[in-house]
Amino acid sequence: MSSRCFLSVLLLFLLPTLGVLSSPPNIVVILADDLGWADVGWNNPGIHTPTLDRMAREGVILNQSYVQSTCSPSRAAFMSGRYPYHMGMQHRVIMAGWKQYLPDDQPILPEVLHKMGYATHAIGKWHLGYCAWRYTPTYRGFQSFYGFYEALEDYYNHTGHQDAYDFRDNDQVDRTAIGHYSTHLFANRATRIINEHDVTQPLFLYLSFQAVHGPLQVPQWYVDTYCSHVPASDSKRRLKCGMIAAMDEAVANVTDVLHQRGLLNNTFLLFFSDNGGPVNMGGSNWPLRGSKTTLWEGGTRSPSFVSAPGLLHRTGYTYQEMIHVSDWFPTLVEAAADGNDTARDIPTNIDGVSQWRNLLAGSSPGPRTEFVYNFDDLFNNSAIRQGPYKLVHHHPGNPDGWFAPSEMKDATTVNLTSPTGHPEYMLFNLLQDPLEKTDVKDVEQEVFQRLKARMAQYRQSMVPAVFPGYTEASTPSKYFNNVWSPGWC
Numbered sequence: 001m002s003s004r005c006f007l008s009v010l011l012l013f014l015l016p017t018l019g020v021l022s023s024p025p026n027i028v029v030i031l032a033d034d035l036g037w038a039d040v041g042w043n044n045p046g047i048h049t050p051t052l053d054r055m056a057r058e059g060v061i062l063n064q065s066y067v068q069s070t071c072s073p074s075r076a077a078f079m080s081g082r083y084p085y086h087m088g089m090q091h092r093v094i095m096a097g098w099k100q101y102l103p104d105d106q107p108i109l110p111e112v113l114h115k116m117g118y119a120t121h122a123i124g125k126w127h128l129g130y131c132a133w134r135y136t137p138t139y140r141g142f143q144s145f146y147g148f149y150e151a152l153e154d155y156y157n158h159t160g161h162q163d164a165y166d167f168r169d170n171d172q173v174d175r176t177a178i179g180h181y182s183t184h185l186f187a188n189r190a191t192r193i194i195n196e197h198d199v200t201q202p203l204f205l206y207l208s209f210q211a212v213h214g215p216l217q218v219p220q221w222y223v224d225t226y227c228s229h230v231p232a233s234d235s236k237r238r239l240k241c242g243m244i245a246a247m248d249e250a251v252a253n254v255t256d257v258l259h260q261r262g263l264l265n266n267t268f269l270l271f272f273s274d275n276g277g278p279v280n281m282g283g284s285n286w287p288l289r290g291s292k293t294t295l296w297e298g299g300t301r302s303p304s305f306v307s308a309p310g311l312l313h314r315t316g317y318t319y320q321e322m323i324h325v326s327d328w329f330p331t332l333v334e335a336a337a338d339g340n341d342t343a344r345d346i347p348t349n350i351d352g353v354s355q356w357r358n359l360l361a362g363s364s365p366g367p368r369t370e371f372v373y374n375f376d377d378l379f380n381n382s383a384i385r386q387g388p389y390k391l392v393h394h395h396p397g398n399p400d401g402w403f404a405p406s407e408m409k410d411a412t413t414v415n416l417t418s419p420t421g422h423p424e425y426m427l428f429n430l431l432q433d434p435l436e437k438t439d440v441k442d443v444e445q446e447v448f449q450r451l452k453a454r455m456a457q458y459r460q461s462m463v464p465a466v467f468p469g470y471t472e473a474s475t476p477s478k479y480f481n482n483v484w485s486p487g488w489c
């Protein structure tokens, strides 16, 4: 064999593997809590998010990125690739002291990525169960965890329900966090992890901010510096604005370090919010209808983008295809396994579909043409989407109006009241009517019947919502030195 011929044969063998061996992308997921459609600068210039805006505009804005309407269900779908109504997680969030958790009957995202060779780190809010150690982050595929298990705690003293403490470094209670604002703590830990990361290994960083969920707390400096244009009479909105500005600064710090370490090039960064903004807590989903906890677009359509300058073939545009939060599991695993199908070892019964090929190429149509917003067998409401149509069964939830943020000058003149009342079914054409103003079921009878049948079909696979009530054995002050802790289920 001539040396030239030998070289080509060698290349022939090497080429397919070269793509694989050129390290899998780092995956950085930044999850905001309760951040509404109009709570980001790219949808509302009255909000100070220069870093997120730049990344969104230079990356790919996801204009139809759907989530569940509350925290735990969204996170459950993200981690597992399954609809919450297939796991009993469709009704509200996991409550403090309740025996509820993301089922561990099949592997979730960090477990799969870790098996594929990733270093896996979780920072911030978990809210997917902690009644036993096996449901906590470091037993579910994360090598490290820095944050809190529960919800609704003080940003500085880190005590939540029953005035019990909830902050950990891996599985140890960490009291050094006391007195420090959580957005700063989480940004610092993220930058430390990135600085210490062995760059020969791919990184999966799940940065799940406490911000901008209530309680409304932020160092006054952020409000004074970035939010003096928000009417002082709306103190909630002012605080929310400051909290968002602080979170934007945190994202800047984290991405700066990714850049300094030369990792940004080969990083797929996803930013999204777990649900819409709560309009009674300073959030705004304007011009979308409704609020957090509702099935309206304002509760379920998440301000989202991906940024991956060195990976995506097309950037600087708005991706219009439908994405459901369950899609990220197969999407991120496919990104990690690019070029190596055997590495894609994920459960076959998931509901998510991979958006990777479309995001990579910037192509349409996308792989998803319909999805389930939810089936809640305790609220007894549900909604599905098919093509441009959305069918809602029973009241999608309150507040159900259109709530403009107070920094918008015309806010009061455009606050519409509900035009239709709430018949048993409502049908909207979201392409023509993204603000859900006109129920078209009477004029679109055929579509209505089709979606009703589809809804009934989807409903058949529902498992009953888990809603167990409080377990006395969880009580922090009695059994756990006043710290929310595992060990009672």
Ligand SMILES: *[C@@H]1O[C@H](CO)[C@@H](O)[C@H](O)[C@H]1NC(C)=O
Residues within 6 Å of the ligand: 154, 157, 158, 159, 163, 215
């Ligand atoms: C933490 O701060 C909250 C106010 O946000 C207060 O109600 C609570 O008592 C404080 N807890 C501790 C342990 O300092």
Ligand SMILES: *[C@@H]1O[C@H](CO)[C@@H](O)[C@H](O)[C@H]1NC(C)=O
Residues within 6 Å of the ligand: 183, 184, 185, 187, 188, 246, 247, 249, 250, 253
């Ligand atoms: C970002 O980094 C700067 C400079 O180190 C620091 O002053 C600031 O507090 C950090 N912001 C956050 C949100 O961590």
Ligand SMILES: *[C@@H]1O[C@H](CO)[C@@H](O)[C@H](O)[C@H]1NC(C)=O
Residues within 6 Å of the ligand: 017, 020, 021, 116, 340, 342, 343
């Ligand atoms: C593909 O993935 C499998 C399973 O993770 C692994 O064993 C194999 O070495 C990978 N192949 C290449 C070429 O990297």
Ligand SMILES: *[C@@H]1O[C@H](CO)[C@@H](O)[C@H](O)[C@H]1NC(C)=O
Residues within 6 Å of the ligand: 380
């Ligand atoms: C739930 O919806 C079904 C179907 O319309 C109805 O028959 C039932 O009475 C409702 N139950 C409650 C508790 O609202």
Ligand SMILES: *[C@@H]1O[C@H](CO)[C@@H](O)[C@H](O)[C@H]1NC(C)=O
Residues within 6 Å of the ligand: 401, 403, 404, 411, 412, 415, 416, 417
């Ligand atoms: C919108 O209008 C309703 C009904 O008039 C009112 O109760 C509500 O406070 C208004 N909301 C805002 C944000 O202005």
Ligand SMILES: *[C@@H]1O[C@H](CO)[C@@H](O)[C@H](O)[C@H]1NC(C)=O
Residues within 6 Å of the ligand: 063, 318, 430, 434
């Ligand atoms: C995003 O969706 C909204 C609501 O459907 C629409 O009004 C807007 O034009 C879309 N944005 C872009 C850039 O296409």
